Amino acid sequence: MSPWVTWPALTKFGSLGVMGALLVLAGQREDLLENNMFDMESWGEKNASIVCDERSHVARTEDGTCNILDNPAEGSANVNFGRNVDPASSFAESESGNLLTPNPREVSNLIMSRGGDFKPATTxxxxxxxxxxxxxxxxxxxxxxxxxxxxxxxxxxxxxxxxxxxxVQRTRPDPDVSGDESLVTYENINTHWWxxxxxxxxxxxxxxxxxxxxxxxxxxxxxxxxxxxxxxxxxxxxxxxxxxxxxxxxxxxxxxxxxxxxxxxxxxxxxxxxxxxxxxxxxxxxxxxxxxxxxxxxxxxxANPVLERAMYANWWGLGGDRDKRDKFQDDLDELNNNLGELGGIFNLLGIDNDLGQGDTSSIEHALAGLVGSRTPNNYGVPYTLTEEFVSVYRMHPLLRxxxxxxxxxxxxxxxxxxxxxxxxxxxxxxxxxxxxxxxxxxxxxTHPGALTLNNYPDFLRNLSMPLIGDIDMAAIDVLRDRERGVPRYNEFRRQIGLKPLTSFEQLSSDPQLVADLKSLYNNDIEMIDTLVGQLAEETRPEGFGFGETSFQIFILNASRRLMTDRFFTTDYTDEVYTAxxxxxxxxxxxxxxxxxxxxxxxxxxxxxxxxxxxxxLKIPEDYQSWSAQAKQDHLWVNGALRTSYEDGEVPAIEPIDIGGLIDSVLWKKVQDATDVTPPGYSKPIHPRGALAKVQFVPTAGHGYTGLFQGADHGLLRLSVTGDPSDRGFAPGLALKLMVDGKRSENVSALYTLSGQGDNHNIFANELSNYVQPEVNETLGTTTLFSLVSRKPTLVVMSDMAKVNQDGSPVSNANTPSQVYFVPNGDLKNTISTAPHDFRDDLTALNPGTKVYDVYATSKSIKTSIWPWVTARYARERRNSATKVGELVMASPFTLSQFGDTGIFFKHQRYEDR
Ligand code: HEM
Structure with a gap:
């Protein structure tokens, strides 16, 4: 049978399951409060010389005394650590026993050492x-x-x-051992309070x-x-x-x-x-x-929904925060009505829980929160932190x-x-x-290290300490628990109400690690050190950065720190703190x-x-309401710059992913009004490009409206449809113009669907928002796009003409039918046509460079069954086009993950004009 806790499985029952799991946790905390708090101090002696003056009634004292006025030493500095395991069964180890078994340095060398192989905690x-x-x-x-x-x-x-x-130097012995001298006690030199x-x-x-x-x-x-x-x-x-x-x-x-x-x-x-x-x-x-x-x-x-809710509950009660209280109140009502049903789920999961009957105080705690306006409650055991609490915070593998x-x-x-x-x-x-x-x-x-075995920082295993010399912190961490009487892993679990393990294989699925553990601990599962077991635990509640053994100590002490402190309970008030x-x-x-x-x-x-x-890059809910500049900055700084590729790591240009094109992506392309793709999105076509901030500088006197009258905050992406050696060099352009308080407007342009053959100059040809359908077009994109639009080779721009960059609407919009992005002649004439990576040409350009003149016509787009007539219409439209402005770089072109997969350019369909 599995030794691991079952409450995490409740999360699959949605918010009710989360509530249920919370109550299980609250119940567990209640059991721990009853069974796992052991006082190790003689308070009478400590209290003898303490006088609580007027100030201490409303302020934290320097040494932490007088928080609890009738036991003023409680939680103060130089008070002994308590225990979460029964001290009467004394687990302190000495050289004559198992203090050095197995050799702590061997533990460090074999299963702690990172050895240059850093394992990050990526969340x-x-x-x-x-x-x-x-x-x-x-x-x-x-x-x-x-x-x-x-x-x-x-x-x-x-x-x-x-x-x-x-x-290794020994821990400083308790300077005033009192009471039962057979019990190992140590003092905390800092106040125990938070x-x-x-x-x-x-x-x-x-x-x-x-x-x-x-x-x-x-x-x-x-x-x-x-x-x-x-x-x-x-x-x-x-x-x-x-x-x-x-x-x-x-x-x-x-x-x-x-x-x-x-x-x-x-x-x-x-x-x-x-x-x-x-x-x-x-x-x-x-x-x-x-x-x-x-x-x-x-x-x-x-990062688990139950835990998140539990921690909010610790601070605010299940109300979550002041605003969300109602929603959780509703959930709670539902929970109350469903206790019977949930009880069944608990039984199924093997959770022994008698919700709805008996002790309601755990439920009450989970519901009411620990902070604010309740009387401090130490459950009859004066508040201190514990040796076991120290032990579970040995989190040195977090260090890089x-x-x-x-x-x-x-x-x-x-x-x-x-x-x-x-x-x-x-x-x-x-x-x-x-x-x-x-x-x-x-x-x-950057990420910290993951809390696992074989991830202990190398520098800490050879740490130079002033006046002490070189030490190995991994060996010391293991040794300290043994010295201070924190039981070994399996006994630790038993003592705190968890099931012991019956085989090494339950800890890890890594055969090498299991073999190392077995040889180190001589195949004796009871000998596994507490820290080693905790770091080895592979079965963890979803999202957890550490396992359930540490967590069990954590839920007890984390709550106790709040519920015993006068300044987090009765005196967490406007009167004491000010409003x-x-x-x-x-x-x-x-x-x-x-x-x-x-x-x-x-x-x-x-x-x-x-x-x-x-x-x-995070897109907050109110993002669309920001100014054009703030949106451009955000996408640029936290999108493009933040994810730009390091030298030598720029990805090659992949061939077009035809399968990906057929995906729902096509619909997305025309429906979504967002600037950023959903996580995991990759562009099946035009997968790699270069992105720059641009300004659209209008030419005076043209009659097109809205953003055609100027846009200071734009992003321009230049790309090719896919690996040029696969289907030829086919350049494309996507332009996003930001608008104050409203969604951005976008336009995309191509030379032709099938590109310009083996000419690798990205500025060789004009690009346009309308391209001719091609009979021999190998990709079949026309056919694909025709699934979503009657005019699959056209993206229209009417929305762009309907809004000004300050967000004001245009009453009589005048939209061009077609625009032409005409490359700057200097660029066109200097860039090589031979095979090379076009992105290098772009990253070499300086901000301030004009990349395109923009021409526009309002002549309607007509086609004929006779290709030569269609071509003539196209020529006539082009000849009628006049210059409406220029696209000028406002930053260098960058190559970034965001530019490749993160930024999203909506296509406006003919049908949505
Ligand atoms: C550069 C960073 C750090 C250094 C140099 C460092 C060094 C040390 C040293 C020298 C000790 C005392 C060892 C002994 O008992 O003889 C210690 C104890 C400890 N460290 Fe760190 N540490 C670092 C970071 C951290 C971090 C990130 C944590 C995370 C929680 C942590 C948690 C602890 C704990 C819980 C103890 C036990 C304290 C006690 O026995 O009262 N340390 N550390």
Whole structure:
């Protein structure tokens, strides 16, 4: 029988299934709260010297005391980690037992090492990596290790470090062991609360160093930069261990955010003191970070509909957000009416759930949300984070070994910096040399590593630590769990209410990995280390970046951090935060914050609703209402530039995909009024081209209306129908003219259907929106297009004449029947006709170059059964055409994925004129 949880299967039952799965999760959380919270602290002793003053009733204290007024040490700094597994069954391992079995370095070498083969997590960006370390530093740290009696083990045979031993310092023992001394306890040197202590410190002395004591602000210089420590070069901030540039970026961002909040508070409360402003700004900033983590980071890494809803529920209740409350209320009513039916589904899936009867509190929690206006509830166990919580956040494989730096908007790597060269004081130099906005952009578009085995960053396996020497973090991660009494994987699962595994094959389908695991753990499934098992889990709920074992710890602690904290429950109110403060928390997102402090990134962030997902072209719902320029910018920066091919990676021109042509694409071509294709679309004809921004500069005095009177924001794509060596060189043009507040207008033009033979000069011939049907046309496109139009070789332009570029309609539109794009003579005469890639000619042109004169006629298009008569009509139309304007390049031509597959040009049919 499968050992894995079954709730993910509910998602296939649509939104009711999602609700059902949520209730299962809420039920699980309830069980965990009952069975898996173990207190490891003697509160009486800790509380003895704490006095909660007036300020602590309405503000977070420096060391986290006085959040819970009748147990003031709860959750504060230097309080022991609790446990999620029963400490009475003590799992701490020593050298006389299994501490060194198997050899931690061997685990690292055999199944952790990335060995240069980076496996990306493609649904996330690299900001997600820095973010979680930034959060971890808010939540916990075991503090400096101790020098006494280090743990030593031999380097395995064949190790790249040679022979000898590896030495790891032990975790600092609990300085005031109290109570049962047989229980292994360790202190968290940071506050356990979600209170921004990574910025504000976990003691008064650190807090005094980071504050400016003016207007409630934190210390920054005139450039918004944090002061640095003279010796280490690292910033002065709340917690600056394991420092690298990703952390530095986040500390700068949220220090500046604190100061922006303080400015807002001061503007609303002009007489307020520095202390009042500081205390309120901290409350607001900390809650904002907690909200971003809950409703943005978590749904990005666990991209599953159930989880997303669950995290929204944690913050807002199942109402989702203030606006969507009604919709979910309806779903809930439906759910209540269907509990019986869903119960059946649960039984089918083997989920033991007695919904509808018995304990309603889990349902109540899932429905009501944890944040706001409820009394804090620690379920009878004083709040602390736990050793097992630390263990599941050992997410070092998220790190890359190098940072790729890009210019804003670009897809071309400008430089690569080894991650180890971004550490400690080097991080601050990089912020200056590379620029914070370029770094944010670069992190936004690159991926972190996937949380799997054989993906541990190489630099962390040979990490140089000041005053400590070189260490292997992968070996240390494994060793720490054993040392600190986090049980091995199978026991860990049993302890937290999951089923144990019965075979190695249940973990992974990779035979090599299974063989390695078996040999490493001597075929004993009970010996698999917790971290190894978690990273190996191949069966994961859909969209999950990590597996169910970590998730089980996560659902318990993530909720507890909110529901036990007075400032997220009873005191999450206008009175304590101020009304503007609550609005600031509720209404700002990570995207807003990045945009506020790095306005240059505004266009890179357009349409992004989650800053932790890879940044790219997103078309938001209100896109059509934007100005012509904003739409052109968006398609250009986030479409063309962002996906331009690197040198040497420009794809070859494929032959025409005739099968693809027959597809529904033809209908799409005439029906869709969009600028961007749906994901996965590829052009069956004209698959490769070059794209430039252009202006249509009108000639004075012609009578055609609307966009024929000028369009400043256009995109021009020049292409050939397919591989010229296959069916000859057949050039084509597509032009999109942007309109303020309305959809764009498009026109396409060809020379002839079958092209110009072996002449490879793209500017050799005039192109037109009307071409003659051809008797011998090999492709059969005429026949195909005639499925959707009576005039398959014509695209009409009446819509283009009906609207001006400022969006105003034209009352008496005057449309040409045919236009001619006449190539600039200089280009025509200088480009080679010999076989070569036409795209090279285009990318060599400079902005400002006129590419075409545009001629137009209003003579109607007539044909005859006699080809020579049809040809005469065509000649007469051409002779009557007058120049109406010029197409002038407003950027270079670029070759990009967007230009090839992303941009969509609608054809206007004769029937739709
Ligand atoms: C350049 C980046 C990083 C460096 C240099 C670094 C280094 C370290 C070091 C030296 C330790 C202490 C090892 C020990 O117990 O002896 C540690 C612990 C840890 N790291 Fe990282 N780390 C980095 C990034 C991250 C990231 C991205 C995460 C993601 C969550 C993370 C999560 C943790 C956790 C959970 C611990 C355990 C803390 C504790 O024992 O209290 N680290 N890291």
């Amino acid at each position: 996330l960006n690299f900001i997600a990596t820095s973010w979680i370390q930034f959060m971890v530093h808010d939540w916990f740290d075991h503090g400096p290790r101790t020098d006494a009696n280090p743990i030593e083990f031999p380097l395995p045979a064949g190790d790249v470090l040679g022979s000898g031993t590896m030495s 209170d921004g202590s990574q910025l504000y410190g976990s003691d008064k002395e650190t807090n005094d160093e980071v504050r400016s004591f003016v207007d409630g602000k934190l210390k920054v210089d005139s450039n918004g930069r944090l002061p640095t420590d003279f010796l280490s070069g690292k910033p002065v901030t709340g917690f600056n261990e394991n420092w690298w540039v990703g952390l530095s970026m986040l500390h700068h961002l949220f220090t500046q955010e604190h100061n922006a909040i303080a400015d807002m508070l001061k503007a609303n409360n002009p007489g307020a003191s520095d202390q009042w402003l500081y205390d309120h700004a901290r409350l607001i900033n900390a809650a904002l970070m907690a909200k971003i983590h809950t409703v943005e980071w978590t749904p990005a890494i666990l 070994d190098e940072i790729k730096v890009y210019d804003i908007g670009s897809n071309v790597v400008d430089e690569e910096i080894l991650l180890q060269d971004t550490r400690n004081g080097d991080a601050e130099d990089l912020l200056t040399d590379v620029g914070q906005d370029r770094l944010w952009y670069s992190f936004g578009i 503007e403060g609550i609005d600031w928390v509720e209404e700002n997102t990570m995207v807003d914050i990045i945009r506020r402090h790095y306005p240059n990134l505004a266009s890179s962030l357009v349409g992004m609703d989650n800053a932790f997902k890879p940044w790219g």
